[in-house]
Amino acid sequence: MTATQSFYHNSSPPGRTGIMSWLLTHDHKRLGIMYFGAVCFWFVLAMFLGLLLRTELMTQGRTIMGAEAYNATFTLHGVIMIFLFVIPGIPAIFGNFFLPIQLGTDDVFFPRLNLFSWYLFMFGGLFAIISLFVGDGFPDTGWTFYVPFSVQNSANVGLTVTAAFILGMSSMLTGLNFVTTFHRMRDKSMGLMQIPLFTWSLYATAWVQILATPVISITFILILLERFFSIGLFDPDKGGDPLLYQHLFWMYSHPAVYVMILPGMGVISEIIPVFSRKSIFGYKAIVWSSMAIAIAGSLVWAHHMFTSGMSDVSVFVFSLLTYLVAIPSAVKVFSWVSTLYKGSIEMTPPLLLSLIFIYLFSIGGLTGLVLGAAGTNIHVHDTQFVVAHFHFVMFGGTGFAFFAAMHFWWPKMFGVMYRFKPAYIGAVLTGVGFVFHYVPMLILGMQGMPRRYYDYLPQYETGNFLAGFGGYLLIIGMVTMFVNLLLSFKQRIPAPVDPWGGTTLEWTVPSPPPVHNFMNKPHVEDYPYDFTKVTERFQKTGK
Amino acid sequence: MENQDKQHVLSFTQLGMVLAILLVLTGVTVGVSYIDMGFFNIPIALAIACTKVTFVLLFFMHLKYEGRVINISFISTVLVLVILIGFTFWDVAYR
Numbered sequence: 158m159t160a161t162q163s164f165y166h167n168s169s170p171p172g173r174t175g176i177m178s179w180l181l182t183h184d185h186k187r188l189g190i191m192y193f194g195a196v197c198f199w200f201v202l203a204m205f206l207g208l209l210l211r212t213e214l215m216t217q218g219r220t221i222m223g224a225e226a227y228n229a230t231f232t233l234h235g236v237i238m239i240f241l242f243v244i245p246g247i248p249a250i251f252g253n254f255f256l257p258i259q260l261g262t263d264d265v266f267f268p269r270l271n272l273f274s275w276y277l278f279m280f281g282g283l284f285a286i287i288s289l290f291v292g293d294g295f296p297d298t299g300w301t302f303y304v305p306f307s308v309q310n311s312a313n314v315g316l317t318v319t320a321a322f323i324l325g326m327s328s329m330l331t332g333l334n335f336v337t338t339f340h341r342m343r344d345k346s347m348g349l350m351q352i353p354l355f356t357w358s359l360y361a362t363a364w365v366q367i368l369a370t371p372v373i374s375i376t377f378i379l380i381l382l383e384r385f386f387s388i389g390l391f392d393p394d395k396g397g398d399p400l401l402y403q404h405l406f407w408m409y410s411h412p413a414v415y416v417m418i419l420p421g422m423g424v425i426s427e428i429i430p431v432f433s434r435k436s437i438f439g440y441k442a443i444v445w446s447s448m449a450i451a452i453a454g455s456l457v458w459a460h461h462m463f464t465s466g467m468s469d470v471s472v473f474v475f476s477l478l479t480y481l482v483a484i485p486s487a488v489k490v491f492s493w494v495s496t497l498y499k500g501s502i503e504m505t506p507p508l509l510l511s512l513i514f515i516y517l518f519s520i521g522g523l524t525g526l527v528l529g530a531a532g533t534n535i536h537v538h539d540t541q542f543v544v545a546h547f548h549f550v551m552f553g554g555t556g557f558a559f560f561a562a563m564h565f566w567w568p569k570m571f572g573v574m575y576r577f578k579p580a581y582i583g584a585v586l587t588g589v590g591f592v593f594h595y596v597p598m599l600i601l602g603m604q605g606m607p608r609r610y611y612d613y614l615p616q617y618e619t620g621n622f623l624a625g626f627g628g629y630l631l632i633i634g635m636v637t638m639f640v641n642l643l644l645s646f647k648q649r650i651p652a653p654v655d656p657w658g659g660t661t662l663e664w665t666v667p668s669p670p671p672v673h674n675f676m677n678k679p680h681v682e683d684y685p686y687d688f689t690k691v692t693e694r695f696q697k698t699g700k
Numbered sequence: 701m702e703n704q705d706k707q708h709v710l711s712f713t714q715l716g717m718v719l720a721i722l723l724v725l726t727g728v729t730v731g732v733s734y735i736d737m738g739f740f741n742i743p744i745a746l747a748i749a750c751t752k753v754t755f756v757l758l759f760f761m762h763l764k765y766e767g768r769v770i771n772i773s774f775i776s777t778v779l780v781l782v783i784l785i786g787f788t789f790w791d792v793a794y795r
Contacts, residue, residue: 340769368780400791408784456783459791468794475790 163572167672169264183268184672188275189254190570195279196250197639199241204635206234208628211594213611215625217618224611228297229312231609233289235300236317240324241282243555244413247420248366249278249331251562252359254570256335258663258670259353261344261679266337270330277327284320288313299609301410304391304402308383315384322377325370328416332366335359346681350441353661353685357444358423361451365412365419369455373409376402403465407458415454417551418518419447421558422489425511428565429493431659432508433500434695436686439492446485453481463531464538472531479529486522490515501692505657506580510561513588517553521546524599539609542602545595553591560584560638567642568652572669576648579641586634593627658691708765718759725752 164186168178179187210230213220222230253271257264265271289295292313298306302321307314339360343352352360379402382388389395391402430437437443459467459475493515502508524546527533537543568574597620602608606617613621655664662679663670729748737744758764763774 336773364776368777372784404788404791455780456787459787467791470794471791474787 162671163667163669164672165669169268169672181272183264183272185253185257185265185268185271186570186670186672186674188271189250189252191275192245192249192253192278193570195275195282196242196246199237199282200246203234203237203242204632206230206237208632210234211621211625211628214613214621216622217615218612225294225297227611228609229295232296232299232317236285236296236321238551239300239413239417240321241278241285243417243551244328245278245324245331246417246555246559247424247562248335248359248362248416249274251355251424251566252331252335252420255566255663256356256359257338257342258666258674259356259661260338260342261347261662261675261681262338262342263673263675264342265334266342267334271334274327274330274334277323277330281320281322281324281327284316284323288316288320291316301406302377302380303406304380304383304399307380308391315381318377318380322374325374325377328366329370329374332363332370335363336367339363344679344681350444351681351683351685354426354437354440354443354447355420355423355661358419358426358447361447362416362419365416365451365455369409369412369416372405373413376405376409379405400462400465400467403462404459407461411458411461412451412455414550415450417555419450421514421555421562422447424558424562424565425493425514426489427659427661428507428511428561429496430686430688431565431657432503432505432511433497434503434658434688434692435496435500436684436688437492438495438498439488440684440686442488443492446488449485450482453478453485457482457529460529460534463534476529476531476534480526483522483526483529490519490522503658505564506575506577506584507561507565507657509581509584510557510564513584513591514554514557514561517549517557517588517591521549521551521553524549537602539607540602541598541606541608544608545598545602548595548598553595557588560587560635563642564638565657566663567645568656569663569668569670571645572652573645573648574650574652574656575642575645579637579644583634583636583638583641586637587631588634590627590630590632590634594624594631595627597621597623597627658688658695660688660691661685708762710759710762714759718755721755722752725755 164184168174169182169184169187173181179191182188182191209221210227213222213227213230253265292315293311294313296312296314296317298310298312298314302314302318307318339352339356379390383390383392389397391397391399393399426437426443457475457479459471460479463472463476493511524542527537528543528546564575564580601617601620601624604617604620606613606620652668654667656668657664660682662681665679666674666676725748729745732741732744732748757774763771
């Protein structure tokens with residue numbers, strides 16, 4: 158396989174060259190790369206906004222911005238991170254690139270719809286930017302757009318909500334494409350229990366995307382109708398119910414948490430067995446736990462509303478249901494750890510990042526139980542504890558899984574290897590910075606410091622300063638990781654077909670893959686994580 | 701692999717009959733709205749609406765002729781809707 162045969166050198170559909178071969182592409186791999194660029198842009202921007210927030214909070218009173226700018230900044234940080242990075246991140250980039258290859262096919266079922274999804278994603282982002290510069294100021298509602306504030310305030314909430322609506326469409330269509338590809342395009346010899354776990358996690362995620370996203374889309378339309386026509390759906394004076402909005406919002410936004418974390422869990426399920434040189438422990442249990450998380454995760458939305466004034470019966474039922482989600486999540490964590498047990502472990506940057514994931518995600522999960530229990534929830538509701546818990550799951554979980562996926566699949570996507578030492582340094586700095594950043598926030602929350610507050614009492618200053626310090630360490634670590642990966646383009650160390658000793662189909666095709674993925678009909682193994690051949694190869698050749 | 705390559709084409713007669721049934725049921729909906737049946741007003745209106753929706757799904761949207769995967773997928777969406785609305789009543793009904 159020569160470099161000129163890769164998908165970078167052949168367009169799909171054929172004959173297109175230059176920028177048009179990207180902007181009009183049907184190739185899932187090119188679209189994955191295009192999402193990569195766009196998502197990373199938003200990630201860097203939102204990260205910068207987050208750093209501004211923590212810098213502001215490092216000292217009491219005004220540090221670098223006023224209270225209104227602070228409100229707008231945390232809104233933008235949340236909206237961009239949620240809708241433009243965490244939700245689309247892993248599915249749109251790595252899902253687009255690897256789902257068809259892992260299924261042994263040449264593209265997704267609807268390639269044009271896939272391109273359309275990318276354009277919707279870009280238009281949604283564009284709308285979000287425009288909303289900053291038109292109307293009466295930056296939106297400052299927080300990413301939750303709670304009524305009545307989002308209906309009554311003069312900031313340009315309408316356009317931001319429209320942006321989120323468009324982004325929801327993009328997410329939904331990607332989910333539709335993945336489900337259809339899963340059922341209709343996978344290699345005929347591949348049974349359900351021969352499908353790699355990353356693809357299974359994308360399948361479970363896609364269902365949540367399809368079923369839950371319409372709810373938030375409709376809810377956003379209701380906000381627009383309220384703003385422009387004052388119908389009174391959420392206004393008690395007109396017979397409406399303000400809690401209705403919170404129900405509708407969390408009906409999507411809690412399952413969306415699983416849209417964010419499930420693909421990350423899929424990534425970890427791929428990486429752990431490869432670097433343990435051992436079949437994954439409990440393959441079927443992991444498959445079913447993905448589906449169970451998708452289902453159970455859709456039944457627990459009202460645990461965000463324990464202090465909102467809803468009925469006690471509801472608090473009891475949703476608290477109970479919330480605990481159900483812990484079971485399949487724990488099944489996954491125990492399966493990963495059991496896979497490592499007595500494995501022939503080879504430490505690499507993707508594995509190190511996966512191990513950090515397990516550690517941070519476990520803390521995120523356990524602090525979730527504190528919030529799931531109605532009694533303790535009331536104590537820490539809307540405090541920094543919630544912010545820290547959420548970031549342990551979303552950043553410690555999905556974020557580190559994203560970094561792990563980048564380091565795992567980088568050689569396959571770009572055909573080049575990166576240096577390990579800077580990757581290790583970056584990963585450790587990011588992990589240590591993360592702990593410094595968020596553990597103080599857990600403690601601040603337990604002590605009673607509310608979330609989204611611009612200023613605080615003197616007793617919270619040390620914790621906030623430490624969190625800010627951790628934030629800078631975190632950023633330095635991430636910059637190290639990203640720069641190291643980018644430098645691989647300069648070093649140009651060619652990546653072999655299977656640099657890690659993987660067993661799934663993407664490790665049988667050239668790095669980077671050809672435009673139609675497979676040169677010959679893919680050979681589907683009876684079991685996707687059988688390392689017998691890999692171990693034999695290592696013993697014979699030493700690589 | 702669950703490929704469903706066979707196409708099923710409904711005749712104009714069948715489609716016309718379904719259309720006629722839908723129009724009749726629309727008439728029934730309008731008709732019963734003039735009769736006060738107390739508690740049963742809403743259940744009856746909903747029952748007629750559900751019947752109409754079933755006809756549309758089975759024939760116009762071809763669910764009657766689709767395979768297992770499509771049918772399960774569709775039923776899942778209905779179940780989700782039932783759960784979303786139903787679970788809200790844990791709150792609304794007990795306030």
